[in-house]
Amino acid sequence: MPTKTTTQTKQTKQQPTKQPHRTRAAAALAPLLALALGACGTQSGDGSGAGDGSASVRPDVPLTGVHWAVESVTADGKKTAAPAGANVEIDAKGRAQGNFGCNHFSAKADVQGDQVTLSDATMTEMGCPEPLQGFEDALRSALTGKLTAKLTDGTLTLTSAGGDTIRLSEQPPAPLQGTTWKVNSLVSGKTATSLPAGTEGKASMVFGKDGFVRGNLGCNQFSAPVTVEGSTLTFGRITSTRKLCAGPQMELERALTAAMQGKATYTVDHRTLTITAPGGTGFAAGADAKAGGAK
Numbered sequence: 001m002p003t004k005t006t007t008q009t010k011q012t013k014q015q016p017t018k019q020p021h022r023t024r025a026a027a028a029l030a031p032l033l034a035l036a037l038g039a040c041g042t043q044s045g046d047g048s049g050a051g052d053g054s055a056s057v058r059p060d061v062p063l064t065g066v067h068w069a070v071e072s073v074t075a076d077g078k079k080t081a082a083p084a085g086a087n088v089e090i091d092a093k094g095r096a097q098g099n100f101g102c103n104h105f106s107a108k109a110d111v112q113g114d115q116v117t118l119s120d121a122t123m124t125e126m127g128c129p130e131p132l133q134g135f136e137d138a139l140r141s142a143l144t145g146k147l148t149a150k151l152t153d154g155t156l157t158l159t160s161a162g163g164d165t166i167r168l169s170e171q172p173p174a175p176l177q178g179t180t181w182k183v184n185s186l187v188s189g190k191t192a193t194s195l196p197a198g199t200e201g202k203a204s205m206v207f208g209k210d211g212f213v214r215g216n217l218g219c220n221q222f223s224a225p226v227t228v229e230g231s232t233l234t235f236g237r238i239t240s241t242r243k244l245c246a247g248p249q250m251e252l253e254r255a256l257t258a259a260m261q262g263k264a265t266y267t268v269d270h271r272t273l274t275i276t277a278p279g280g281t282g283f284a285a286g287a288d289a290k291a292g293g294a295k
Contacts, residue, residue, distance in 0.1 A: 219245035
């Protein structure tokens, strides 16, 4: 025991000039690492820090407060691309919310080190057609329990205890004007319902800077003058083509045109647009994947 103590003392005395050098190097490197991590890996740089899974949920890495678009889910060795609109967002208060690809969800979120634990999830109960239902089931199963987070080159990967992985990328907010909004649900008060069967992905619209909204009601093309003031949209007379449409498509068209008669309120929640008529009915739409510079 005395011999070991003496040896360590000698080693310490033999390296008086090297220790300050390492200290200065570490001090110089620390702010560079913080900048690299704060950039979320969007710059290629030399790759330092961005691929370190243990650092992926440090406070200087924006895991929370970021709108993460789901790119794919790999479950049981099978990789499935995500539909437009699937997303996850975790706030600083310990809540996660998003969309499984069809239904919206909310859950408790606990972030500790590189571990993210999601529990007590609730979700809407809209009926979803295939293949949306299959993807939703896979994502819901993978996005449960304790997950390991890793940030690499701006991509977040969440890995479950069973080895399933969820790949996500950051998406910026979408502006009202210039964005292609794809209608994905009808709303009545605080309740969202699925679109009439067979009309999924058919209705969309763009609010132009020229004061007109144009798009497709589910079958017919349409346009209408519109003014934006605060959270209010004021629609003028809607003109549209006059194609004969199947029953579900006409049902959707009637619902959309009813919400765009005169004044209506609107909200844009990051990449979700909701338009509500005075009676409380309306519709919700998601931003096209490329809106706002998204990948």
